[in-house]
Amino acid sequence: MDSLNLPPKYREMKSFWIYYSGEEVAPVPTIFIGGNHEASNYLWELYYGGWAAPNIYFLGFAGFVKFGKIRIGGLSGIYNAHNYCLGDHERSPYNENTIRSVYHVREYDAYKLMHLEELIDIFLSHDWPFGIADYANCNNLFATKKHFKDEIQQGTLGCKPAAQLLEKLKPSYCFSAQLHCKFTAVVEHEEGG
Template sequence: MKIAVEGCMHGDLDNVYRTLQHYEKLHSTKIDLLLCCGDFQAVRNEKDLESLNVPRKYRDMKTFWKYYSGEEVAPFPTIFIGGNHEASNYLWELYYGGWAAPNIYFLGFAGVVKFGNIRIGGLSGIYNRHNYCRGHYERPPYNESTIRSIYHVREYDVHKLMQVEEPIDIFLSHDWPVGITDCGDWKKLVRDKPFFEKEVQERNLGSKPAAQLLEKLKPPYWFSAHLHCKFAALVQHEEDGSVTNFLALDKCQPGRKFLQECTS
């Protein structure tokens, strides 16, 4: 099975799908599944734009609406998690996961699905310690505060994933697990992104709950996005000697490293 992984989609489905179809022709291969690590921006209509936490000048319909309306059909089965730039009113309707459009599945705020013989888990949103222990109290229409807090990870959702007993093959998070930079070339990372250096040195870059899930679930593969750069790491789990291959990917823009192929 060939799986493509994408970083931040930012609603640019047309370009991502075209890029993958070009890759298929170039390499005479077939992609079986696309995974997206958040900021998917499943915007159906102008009303959804009001729930998208981006500056008003950047509120753009992009191309998801064509797949929602049926004008286009996703050429590959697509599974995505939420990030911090989403049509939160729509994703809240799919809190437990569900079909956001034909052939496009939202994994929910926290969920696990099986695709073929692959078990895929995911945690939507980003970590914010002030809201972590709170419930999901936000309801549309969102105000200036709740349009941000709606996508903050909650302890309740992490706790559900911590109960998973069967092995997870691939895990998706928008945030990076905190401490993951210790397991990769962090010096190159801060050369490319010098404003990360303070957080790396203080071990504040990333999500503590994601790190807890990484330690508990120990998936062979973990993919993230959010920080708009490519970063690889290899995590050795001392308890059982297993290894997690971690990869963060960039956003969908020309010249950016936003796609990766893996084979199962």
């Protein structure tokens, strides 16, 4: 629990242990990426990806898999310009600073995905791609998340590497969760397509 970047009052076992222990198996194959409230020390053990539990696969800090005919790529973590160009220097047990920086997106992780030669069907990123608000009507978004308007105007909302990957990999679908609200945008990768 000490590796979770959460206030202590939220550090409690929920249901994942049932799957992690193998007591139960996820009812459908599940593929996930990391965010900013995961147990970073456990995810670090699967840096390149792997089975976190039976039927639950972690894509790693940057990963790609084929599931049947579906190509899925993902970038774990959140963007922080200060740590983006740094190597991974965090080691467990984490201190007040490294418990946050351990899940920051790193340049070489994004770089690995930029070298995929084939396009992907689904792209997962914890952070929203930078500039995604330019591709949608934001009125509903601003009605529930008023502070996003300032962040969009200041150019601080979103992850620049995720936007670069969205442009390069041209996925049919992109899913991001960091901002905890439903928001739909349509990005045309090329005119009419």
